[in-house]
Amino acid sequence: MPAQYYTQEQIKEIVSYAAQRFITVIPEIDMPGHATAANKAYPEFSGGGAPGHPEFTFNPGKEETYTYLSNILRETNALFPAQMIHLGGDEVSYGNQKWPTNPDIQRLMASHGLKDVKTVERYFMKRMADSVYMRNAKLLLWDEMAEVDLPVDKTIIYWWRQDRPDVLELALKKGFKTVLCPRLPFYFDFVQDSTHTNGRKWNKLYNSLQNVYNFSVDQYMNVSAQKDLILGVQADLWTETVQNEQRLDFLLFPRITALAEVGWTAKEDRDYQGYMERLKGHLKLFQEAGLYYYNPFYPARSPEPVKIGAGIKRFDTGL
Template sequence: MYLVKPFSLAFLFVLFSLNFTVAQQQPEIIPMPANYQLNPGEFLWDSKVGITLEGFPDQGNYLQQEALRLLNMPLLEIESASKTIVIKKVNDLKPGYKINIQQNSVTIEASNETGAFYGVISLIQLAHAAKEKHGEIALPNWEIQDSPRYAWRGIMLDESRYFFGMEKVKQLLDHMAYYKLNTFHWHLTDAPGWRIEIKSFPNLATVGGIGNQSEPNAPAAYYTQEEIKEIVRYARERMIQVIPEIDMPGHATAANRAYPEHSGGGSEKYPDFTFHPAKETTYAYLSQILHEVDALFPSNMMHLGGDEVSFGNQMWPKDPDVLKLMAKESLTGMKDVEDYFFERMADTLFRLNNKVLAWDEMATANLPRDKTIIFWWRHDKREQLSLSLKNGYPTVVCPRIPFYFDFLQQEDHKYGRKWAGAFAPLDAVYNFDMDAFGIKKEEEDLILGIQANLWTETVPNEDRFDFLMYPRIAALAEVVWSQKEDQSYPGFMERLAAHLEKYKAEKLYYYDPFDPNHHPEPVYEP
């Protein structure tokens, strides 16, 4: 049957004739699917429903696990079952998935594992929101056809400033999967702490891992390589790629604490902030680190930072080795030195068959367009977005306003950040509009997608983590998945209510936009 858009007159006529409420006129799914139609009747999901796999056994297994974990509903392969959930491979289906719910069957169709997984997620969300009748989950007979707006749908977590550990990261990955987000950008190194084991240079973790944003002598905290592998495996099972960030040439204080011979100096406020840009031993050292990191992450992408170097490069103009480098390479200023450093380290990644990712300061560097991704983060510098696109770089959009989730959510909150009075409430996240930036038609394909970043200067514990992440993660998901014409903030808020109940059941300390006093803002005292 042809699937119509939600504003189709024929579709609305059917719904109103059946006397459904407004909430029932759209599937209880976040992010909102592209096409859907509600048919009469319902599928009653009980413990006798079986599962039939005509492809995608891993996704079938995931559905079984999540049905038991989230719905307390066993789902077994029973040949004689009178009602079944079928997961089917259909080779000629476009990217995405289809769901067809009928009285005695639920069919999920997809052409690849990713599509099948997202079909499973949509079914789980529908079941979460459905009414229970005598131990049965009553699923309305929806037909849904769906695919994402953007390929890059990301969350960045900074664990240098505060370390959260494997179980919290896995919980975040679970929620990313639930909202069809597919890229976990993992900020593992920065000035306060180095959080990844490097066997060639063990002091990076055992010495560089000491301390956090508020306690410089806190015991070393870091991920072993075995823990990294487990998180990568866990993410892959949920169709999420993990991209590490090893920050350079700035934000290097923790690394320089472990191996001071590679320090390029810093400033009074940011001591030992940079790696040395003119020592061959430093390039060899960092290259060895990147080789080890590359072996742990199969994404073939690595973020090298490249931002805010001017915070701590004050020693460079006085360093004889830097001056010799500038003369040799015809570098005219510190930004040229910075770009030279970055281009050399990018070459290491290219030889490892990696793409290099960088913050928007590197839009000026001479990097190959087919191997580089720029992250536009400075919302007050739109010219950097324009420059990135003009120079032909594929670009991920993650401006501070509204996608830095450490920013305040409402005016009277005290412990997050503002920028010139601006902050990041739920509606600002949801109503973000790429069309407002005047991107040229020929540059639209360079926009890979959107990402939210949780920097943790003000996030010392899990309560603040939850409060800042949920439910803004849901708003992000709809912005980056659903077509702009299918987005409606009132409709999103209607669907969000059921998700807050899920957060409550999981004991998350979430922000409640319907009742801001439900969970008071957690105090942050540096």
Template sequence: MIYKTMFKICIISLTLSVSAGFSKAQNLNLIPYPSQVGTLKGNCVLYSRQLYTNNKQLSVLLQHFNEEISSQVKTPKSPKQFIDLKLGASTGVYGSYELITYEKHVAIRASDSGGLFNGLTTLLQLYKSAKVVNGKMILPRLVIHDQPRFAWRGFMLDESRHFFGKKTVKELLNWMAFYKLNRFHWHLTDSHGWRLEIKKFPLLTAVGGRGNFTDSLADASFYTQDDIREIVRYAKERFITIIPEIDMPGHATAANHAYPEFSGGNAPGYNDFTFNPANNQTYSYLTNILKEVRTLFPSGIIHLGGDEVSLGIAAWGKNPEVIKLMSAQQMTDLNQVEHYFLKRVGDSVLKFSNNLMCWDEAVSAGLPVSSTYVNWWRQDKPESLNEAISKGYKVILCPRLPLYFDFVQDSTHRSGRKWSGRYNSYLDIYHFPENSIPANTLGQSNILGLQGNLWTETVISEKRLQYLIFPRMASLAEAGWTVDSAKNDDNFNARLKAHLLLYDKKRVYYYNPFHPGKHPEPIDITRGLGDQD
């Protein structure tokens, strides 16, 4: 192709210096750092803060870039600054791109729109740290070749335990896009609140939407279906896919408060925790819910939860309907009932032409391998990860240590999880997965990627939400994008310090690992989540 030939000529004529991981001379404050960075002599001078393209089909890609950069440099009388965006032949890795900064313009080439967007995101980060002289952007001359390590680079937010709303979620999506994270796992239902409008069952939000983890009497908080459509569009513009989670058969308390006829009964400390697996109407009810969910989320994946069912499963053993079901289906224990439930609901989802996603407890449920994604979260259960891999499930790595963002970041922090003194620092996340997963396991092709999970038992305020996310989201981005051989603590720390300045400009309340006292830990709630084993 022409642009590959051009790149080879640049190498010969301009003595291109390519670094496999770091370009110290340029001191580029990019996170995640590109796969290869070549430096050229001179500067790239751009005279306008906003960029345009003659390709109308690709112009939509510039919308997010121009919105983000609109306040960077104010030069309203500048002529239009065009960027060369081109789609070429497939490189085999979705999201890869080439970015070249010439003396007076920028070119980005990729084989897919996701790659062009990633290139624009890199350019956006270059803009954020660029020198401005007489209203002009001064960038280094660069040739960047870049591609992601993992296809799935995700973040999960729990809004059942505490609700944050559209503005906060959109801001989170902006930061995800800034760090090239491309999957948003949205935990919308759990024991403490149902946060998604379902037209056929309005009590799910009118009753199930009331309360939260800290205040059972709080007014109902939830997203309307119009809200969901708006946020899904917003994410799509940023090349982020949203995966909704409708948790079952456990963590169903809020739903069962709304429609108690589908409750699986009471267990010590876990009243109405499960759906009733022996009531045929339960499956009709859930299928109708999932039909509406499917129309709202075009990702083609619905997360069914499947975790911690054992907390409330004792109620099933006292239910005559469940005992009758076990006899009819020749089941010998309640775990088999749980698997029966998941397979039956899973069959309904598959009839929608959707794929399934579940937490790793569901690996033994017999769900169809070709249509099921598994979140491996129990780092103390490596056998569950190995089982998921050996059976051929598509696996997303999100172990509590080190990828749960509700764990504290420092030994001095008082609110949040610590397990036997262990916590999740930004460097623990940065060095994942090699610091946690054996190399022979990581080499398996059905490991699609990773995600960070934020459960919100201790999070009420946006201030604390930000404090738990930043700067660890930057570490997560590099863990998902950058190969281990290219990681370097000193280099990452230097780049991260520059990003802390960006947080300051955006008024983000973050934890500063280099000056821990700069932003004191905001404590919203402390009960029930101290040092745990």
């Protein structure tokens, strides 16, 4: 497969298209992990990986790595007017097994008094954070980075690990503004029905429409004292199991409507049955728009699309 990338003109087109619809596009350049694609193109900056996660990390021990990534961030910030850049920072341990024996990283640890790979990770992120801040942009990070000492007025944490409410508590206690996107129930690449087989689950749990609608952060912790720090909610849809537009539609709709109500309606004011009645009208709109949506009223009419091409059969709503 030939190299795939966005040209600057294509990015400008996407940003403009979104802006006309009141959408702000925020770029994410993952580091120091989730770097396999970048390292395949520029292997000289790789910090190695692990079985199943090849060349997963950037090399934090090479000074050239920081120059390389800072140049990328400079170009990224110029192309996206959001004045926000997400640097990831998650799941580094999936592929940093070569760090302890990497000569570059060993020298870095010795010269800066870094005792282990975790402190190397923090050192790396602080340096790259400065590269974002110097461009007058906000830094966005996944919740693993809540433990790093970063300026809270310039940094936003995305809490995604619903099994780690202690990390949410830490982020809020330190004063970070926070976006709630726990994998349960806001990972939309997770299946949404017990009969669906192509997609992800968490310990056999999945993200049904009702679970999305009924989400409340109160089930994890009492945030009343820090509610002003919570910016809102976000759903994530990772595309490893998304082969075509039909499957993308199927995973998004109608769950994205439930997410919207979570965002603008207080928990005590929500009414799932009332929402389901209103949803019937939205399904008709989805039908008119040509979307291949999941029909929670008649699931058999919207079978799960798995590697199905453009000729997939459309189904009436029956409403």
